Every structure is written in C-alpha cells, then in structure tokens.
C-alpha cells in the first residue's frame with residue numbers, strides 16, 4: 174500500500190496532466206535554470222560595480238538574463254509542487270500574481286539588456302538594480318526561505 178498522501182499527490186498530478194516523473198524533471202530543470210540566472214546575475218553585479226571589466230561580457234550576461242526570464246511560468250507546470258522544491262504552493266493557487274511577478278522580471282531584464290546595448294552607465298546601474306528587485310519580488314512571495 175502506498176501512503177495516502179502519495180496516492181493523493183499522484184492522482185492530482187495525473188489529473189493535472191503531468192506525470193510524476195515529469196514533475197521531478199521540471200523541478201530539476203527549473204532549479205538548474207535558476208542557478209544559471211543566478212550566475213549571470215552575480216557576474217553582472219561584479220561588472221556593474223566596476224570590480225572587473227571583461228570586454229563584451231556585460232552584454233552577454235544581460236541578454237542571457239533576458240532570454241532566461243522571458244517566460245518563467247512555463248517551468249512551473251501544475252503538479253510540480255512537491256518533493257525537492259522550494260517552490261511555494263502559491264505559485265499555483267495565486268497564478269495571476271505569480272505571472273505578474275514573472276512578467277516584472279521579464280520586463281526588467283529586457284530593459285537591462287537594452288540599457289547595456291545603449292551603453293549609458295547610469296541607466297545600466299539603475300536597470301540592474303531593478304532586475305535585482307524583480308528577483309526578490311518573486312522570491313519573497315513564491316520561494317521558500319533557505320533553512
């Protein structure tokens with residue numbers, strides 16, 4: 174006999190049209206993607222703060238961030254809310270609000286990439302800060318805190 178909770182989860186998952194194995198794969202995939210996003214953000218921060226100046230890299234990071242955050246909700250399908258994930262249930266129960274947070278990040282990274290292309294350092298710094306706020310905005314409401 175499987176534990177009731179597991180049976181319920183399986184039933185809900187299957188009802189939502191995504192198999193358990195797929196849900197686990199999505200969780201792994203989006204965590205890898207978020208790590209990549211975090212990497213580009215951390216690297217950008219070093220450049221924006223003037224710690225390093227590798228020629229051309231800021232445009233690479235900014236465009237990678239824009240591409241990676243262009244459509245975040247798709248990596249949070251229904252049923253991928255259990256197991257090894259920090260994704261909060263509110264991602265699915267407050268979907269419109271979650272999508273708003275994702276859109277804010279999408280818009281902020283697009284603006285950051287445009288500012289980098291335009292080359293105005295004040296605008297770049299401001300846009301970079303807005304990207305950070307957009308990350309935080311979503312994490313505050315939709316990601317479990319680290320233990």
Ligand code: HEC
Nearest residue numbers: 204207208210211214258259260274275278308311315316
């Ligand atoms: C629309 C919501 C949303 C936005 C916007 C967002 N994140 Fe996340 N992020 C999440 C959620 C939810 C998780 C937890 C995912 C999981 O564990 O399944 C996460 C996880 C992470 C992780 C941990 C990955 C791991 O498992 O080790 C990092 C790093 C991260 N995000 C960085 C960022 C950065 C940097 C930005 C902004 C450029 C950003 N995120 C924007 C929702 C978001």
